Amino acid sequence: MKKPTIKHYHVRVSNLINATAFFRERLNLPVKLKSLRHFEGAIVFYSPTIQIFISERIYPKQTTEIHLDTEDCLEHYYRFKANNVVFKNEPHYLPHGLSVEFTDVDGNNYYLLESRSY
Template identity: 40%
Template sequence: MSPSAKFFYVQVQQLNDADAFYANCLGMPTEATILHGQEKGILVKADDRTSIFLSEHKHQNQTNKIVLQSDDCLEDYCRLKSRGVVFKKTPSYLTEGLSAAFSDPYGNEFIILEQRNYNED
């Protein structure tokens, strides 16, 4: 994947509950913010290159599927599982690398991907 920054709009039903899930269960830094001078939301720093704007409103470019890059998928899986995250897919090997999948309480899907080159000598 490209090392460029990624920004996602994600719809949630309740900002306070979403803030607690993303900060406490996922361990991602969150910050209350206002978009376009009026819309309240929460900015989540998923990793060094990925930010997520949580909003109770629907956005034209919103998504409900986010791929998070990982240096160690198994470690992330165990850490998140110990915090109460329920996984839809346990770590498994794909052609792209090792991945695991979970959803937030609002049905937004996340894939943790540790990219691997299986053809290395």
């Protein structure tokens, strides 16, 4: 059996405490503070196959665009919106599924995508 590939995103934040609160309180995601030889920050566990490494420090391959798969885009949209997450658009259809974009407290862009075959 092939092990699932884990996708890691490295995201820079201006304040680790505020960023951690955003993921825990607004998105209801587990966050674990980490201090490793090569990383200082926190790991957000979005799913078994997607982890987001957040840090105030600069690391190679940091990104401001994070793509998150979901089985129910509308459920995430309404739950996050109820927790005061700022969305850049309404859920809309793309050729590959239903998508919506939101930002974190530092303006990083997160794209939720519910893959669909039309």
